[in-house]
Amino acid sequence: MTRGTVAWLVLILTTAVTSASAENNFSVAPAHIVLNDIEFLRSGIPMTEWMAMFYNHPSEEGVDTVEAEDSDGVRPAPEYVPAEEFSPDQNRRVILGPMVGENILVNDRQLCGGRGNTQSETSIAANGDVIVVAWNESKGFYCTNHSTVGWGYSLDGGATFTDGGTLPGGLSRWSNGDPALAIGPDGSFYVSGISSNFNGMSISRGVAGPDGVAWNTPVEAVSRGGLIDKEWLAVDQATGRVYMAYGRSQQIEVIHSDDQGATWNSTTPARLGGGGIGANPLIGPNGEVYVAWNIGWPSASQRIVMARSEDGGGTFTSPVTIANLCAFTVPGFSRGQVPAFPSVAIDLSGGPQNGRLYVAWHSSCPSGNGDAYLSSSDDQGQTWSEPIVVNDDGATALQWSPSVSVDSSGNVNVVFYDRRENPGTGITNVYLAQSTDGGMTFLPNIRITDVASNWSSARSDISPNMGDYLTAISVGTDVLVSWSDARDGDPDAYFTRISPTASPK
DSSP: OOHHHHHHHHHHHHHHHHHHHHHHTOBOOOHHHHHHTHHHHTTTOOHHHHHHHHOBOBOTTSOBTTOSSOOOSOEEOTTOOOSSOOOTTSSOOOOOOTTBOOOEEOSOOOOBTTBOOOEEEEEEEEETTEEEEEEEETHHHHSTTOOSEEEEEESSTTSSOEEEEEOTTHHHHSOSOOOEEEEOTTSOEEEEEEETTTTEEEEEEEEEETTEEEEOOOEEEEOSSSOEEEEEEEEOTTTOOEEEEEEESSOEEEEEESSTTSOOOTTSOEEOTTOOEEEEEEEOTTSOEEEEEEESTTSSOEEEEEEEESSTTSOOOOOEEEEEEOOOBOTTOSSSBOOOOOEEEEOOSSSTTTTOEEEEEEESTTTSSOEEEEEEESSTTSSOOOOEEOOOOOSSOOEEEEEEEEOTTOOEEEEEEEOTTSTTSSEEEEEEEEESSSSSSOOOOEEOOSSOEETTSOOOSEESSSOSOOEEEEETTEEEEEEEEOTTSSOEEEEEEEOTTOOOO
């Protein structure tokens, strides 16, 4: 296709879509999206799918028609107005405990034409002093040369971060956020996200160097055939096999790659029974593969389940129910109930609880209040302990989106959003709960945000505004945390390092 032919096609398409939008009340994407994704025309993707990538037809309830089925990926929300006015003096800085490091802004806050103000729903991975954070990036819907998965990196252990800009592949390969990060045994990074407007999942491999992280051209590991949503990654540190678990039209599938993400067995995925969404995979000490997920979201009847594979993800056991849960809404969250997707971890410390599985989630039952819960298993996920409440506020405040990890000493670390200081408002902090006895009891919770966020006054131009999850990982005995933070009036990606052995400040 010649340059002149491409330009002619773009002119015709732009004219046709503009005319159609006026007649049918379409919301038209900025012209630069059409101009910058000429390569999408060359890709062979049907015209109707290409148009659906960037032109949304609102329903009477304001829900995009691409949401023919329940999904949790990111979408533009240019008309969102928070319930309250933002006041920069509302939340004062507090002095944190000696183990909590500085709260570090990860992303660039520059806008384009007043848009692109939201960086939320974070994932994190680390290899030595190199730390990568990824997030939902609203610039992908409004700004040139951006996609909806943003990322940043640190080469000094998290003391400073650089916004990495746009991943290779552009908007067509990173169309609807949902970032996930993982680390390989060779120290390489993997990042994944929704592609082709919920019709695929892309993944890219990155290698760190003295100037940052270089990502290869993304591979669409999963492609058409139902609405594809909410993936997560796990890497077998012994073999290097990369696993991706995701939902396809409320059906959990698991695929793998043995060549660092270049090719995948996506034509023959393992399909896990029971339906659901929010799959989170985990590798056991002997290469077994565990996957936890939510069955029932977003209905009133939901449960957290887990299945296990002993053959490298080829087949899985029937799902075992860990707990039934009750969904709840969070004031200031822009999209109904916050999904109760499970977070998973395993003890590989070699200590007394070596091999113990942990799953964390949030629920409003049985306590009657929104709390963070944890359960554990010592028999490869066949039976589970009675869930315990992780947060210790003992009040009616909400806690949600817990992320669990286990450090090299076997300590269990759970990080979550928390409203104990101002119950009933949108004012939110992030807390850590640590257990030194295998998740049986927890030490007093520790606040890790030095400035609170008021999500009821946070501006945002995507949905969901704060995202569906935060992520924390344990590295040695430190806990590295990434979260969505609205202290400056709109969502940003933030980072801190928690060092339990740190000396007083």
